[in-house]
Amino acid sequence: MTDPVLWFVVPEGVDDPARVSGGNVFDLRVADGLRGLGWDVRLVESGADASSPAALATVPSDGLALVDGLVAIRAPEAIERARGRVRLALLVHMVAGAFADADVEALAAERRALACADLVLATSAWARDELVARGLVAPERVAVAPPGTDDAPLAEGTASRASLLCVGAVAPHKGQDVLVDALAALGPGWTCTIAGSVAVDPAFARRVADRAADLGVSDRIRWAGAVGRRELDALYDRADVLVAPSRTESFGMAVADALRRGIPVIATRVGGIPEAVDPGRAAILVSPGRPAALREALRRWMTEPGLRDALTAEARREGPHRADWSDTAVRVDRALRGLR
Template identity: 50%
Template structure:
């Protein structure tokens, strides 16, 4: 009788912690659960730092198949490099560190080392895969795209055509400051905006966003992390998702909005254009609050535009990947490794 396939999945500590909600954590959980449903034995190894990753790799016996989250792998790049000679290592790269403008040379070098020595590299979007190959971090034949999946969700019942939602960690690369700059330029004042996400990672930035939001007389709401029914309710109440990112591999919030048929206004950066293929979106130049304000104003004032984008977004729901698709792709990569 054939034994079930076994993989060690090395992830950052706290992927099930509601206070640490992120697109990467959601993706990791879906992969873990999906592989188990397909009959895999998945041993989760949660690590808080490079020492934990190094210890996990040292304790794995020769030949062990290891799937390691790119964030965790970057914490211990020398250990990943050293272990590649005796373990079968696949790296799951949610994002490319080198694409961030504030990335340091040690961080970029760590990413370079761990990707070059991985036997397989799984990326969450076409743009990330092309960037990894273009930068010479991995050969194209070692890179596989496994796009985030979606789950079926109810169509929205927005409170108002100008009910806006922005979901993601409150951080400079997510561009919440650009959104507030744009909203300040929108001539109509009957909009409402919810900015949901963790404020723990970039506390100084998050405090500045909260201070600026307070100047909008209650029209900007910052509820922090939303999970489960609270997050689902936020989507149901919203007419438009805004994704003002400066850097983005794909955007889990965009995928969630697409699953519900909610149109998107976002920046044309990274993997966002791929995520909104099929229509239902307006893309603007990154780091340009005037362009974002123009797009938001058009949405709020042009009913014909709103109806077109809603119709396109609803049609696009039929062609989105499911999490079963995502997990099947990753299972194939791991079996090949």
């Protein structure tokens, strides 16, 4: 018997180290996992001209296509043309309407693309519930496949226990502005590395950097920019706690990655982050968009050795047992085989 074929339509540059994103990592890990489960996965990159039929035209009639949601929302016309000709699954990393600044065109494109899907794969139970609550997808057409984590050694950390790490594109929904305001009132002793592309929203990135300078904390913040896998691993290894101040988050892959390495987490209670920290004994969750709440959690980390020790011990105990990418691939495999 030949392996089942899956055409996986992904963003252009999905494996480009300069374009590292949670969505790209998810796509590549799932593709690898599905190959291990017997699929013939054929990656099809779709660039800025995604509204043309080029990407999906490579899929033969009655073929099975899995389309990354970023491609789908940019190319609703191509998705509509493929409807009925191919068996169509859409992979939703984030719900457009969850962003405070979502524009009308993006919302309409998302609705059009989702209406064409035979199957929708959501990356968290939160995302599934959002899609259903917003009337975008019927519950029976949605399956959940949360991100996994890579196998990694437990982090070494630092003697100071005050090395903070924030991972994610520097953009409003990631909340680095909230983090800077919280750090400014925290007092001395800490250092913070912010790792993530500043090209997503350059104006926002400049405002955050300027704010840090105005508040006198620039000398304790390192802006690492977009980093490759090896450098990110090194940053995790030197981190004592991960801080995720997001305003919107479908799951929180950096949260899960940190916990896998035995690094405790201080994060916002938003979107899928509570799923990522589950069972939550190695994390402190606070309300989003509130520097004072984040500052208080960070203050406790800095000034309460017993709390630090308890959270770190729990993170190190849980880390090796957290879900990996093979679990994600199994969920995707099970859902896709229902379309064959």
